[in-house]
Amino acid sequence: xxxxxxxxxxxxxxxxxxRYGGLPHLGHYAGQLRREGFAVEVPDLYGGRSTxxxxxxxxxxxxxxxxxxxxxxxxxxxGLAEAGPVGLVGFSTGGxxxxxxxxxxxxxxxxxxxxxxxxxxxxxxxxxxxxxxxRGDGEAFAPPGRxxxxxxxxxxEATVLVHPGTAPGxxxxxxxxxxxxxxxxxxxxxxAFLRRHLVPTAVRP
Numbered sequence: 001x002x003x004x005x006x007x008x009x010x011x012x013x014x015x016x017x018x019r020y021g022g023l024p025h026l027g028h029y030a031g032q033l034r035r036e037g038f039a040v041e042v043p044d045l046y047g048g049r050s051t052x053x054x055x056x057x058x059x060x061x062x063x064x065x066x067x068x069x070x071x072x073x074x075x076x077x078x079g080l081a082e083a084g085p086v087g088l089v090g091f092s093t094g095g096x097x098x099x100x101x102x103x104x105x106x107x108x109x110x111x112x113x114x115x116x117x118x119x120x121x122x123x124x125x126x127x128x129x130x131x132x133x134x135r136g137d138g139e140a141f142a143p144p145g146r147x148x149x150x151x152x153x154x155x156x157e158a159t160v161l162v163h164p165g166t167a168p169g170x171x172x173x174x175x176x177x178x179x180x181x182x183x184x185x186x187x188x189x190x191x192a193f194l195r196r197h198l199v200p201t202a203v204r205p
Contacts, residue, residue: 011109011198012039012080013087014073016094018114019057021050023174029089029187036191038198039083041076045069045094052175061093073101077108085109085198089190092116092168095130102126110197112190115168127157129193131171131186134164161189 013033017026022044030040045064051057080086087110090098095116102111102124111124114131118124163170163186169177171186
C-alpha cells in the first residue's frame with residue numbers, strides 16, 4: 001500500500017496506520033511526505049481490511065499477530081535503510097509498533113508516535129516525538145512531562161506534545177474523532193521533526 005522504493009541518498013519514512021487500518025488519509029500523508037523529498041512505505045498491518053467503526057476497529061486490533069506486525073515494520077525499514085536514514089511515523093496501534101521497533105534496535109533515526117507509549121521500563125535511543133490527545137478513551141499514551149519512549153536515554157530528544165480537547169484518532173480524517181486544526185498542527189510538527197533528524201542526507205524537493 002502506497003509504497004515507494006528507497007532511492008540512494010534519500011531519507012525514508014515508514015508510515016504505520018492506526019487501529020482503523022489503511023484508510024484514505026494515509027495516502028494523503030504519504031503524498032505530503034513524498035513532496036517533502038522522502039521515500040515512503042506504508043505497510044498494511046491488517047491484510048487489506050479497514051473500517052471507520054470503532055467497535056470493528058477493536059475487533060481487527062484483537063486479531064493482530066504482534067510478531068507479524070513487527071516483521072512487517074522491520075521489512076519496511078530494511079527496504080528503505082539501504083538508501084538513507086529512516087524515520088517511523090505511527091498512529092496509536094502503529095505508534096506503539098513504531099516505538100517497539102526503535103526499542104528493539106531497528107535501523108531508524110527518529111520516531112513519531114501519535115497516542116502511543118512504551119512501558120516505563122523500555123527505552124528508545126533515538127529522537128522521539130509523541131503527539132497525545134488531550135482526553136483519552138482507553139488508549140495508552142504518556143502524560144505530559146514524561147518520556148514517551150519509556151525511560152529517557154541521556155542526551156536523546158524525547159518530546160510529548162499534548163493537543164487539548166482532542167480524542168485518540170484526532171489525526172485520522174476518516175473517523176469521527178478527527179480534529180482538523182489539531183491534526184494540521186501535529187502534522188506540521190511531525191514534518192519539521194523528520195526533516196530536522198533525517199534531512200542531512202535527504203534530497204530536498
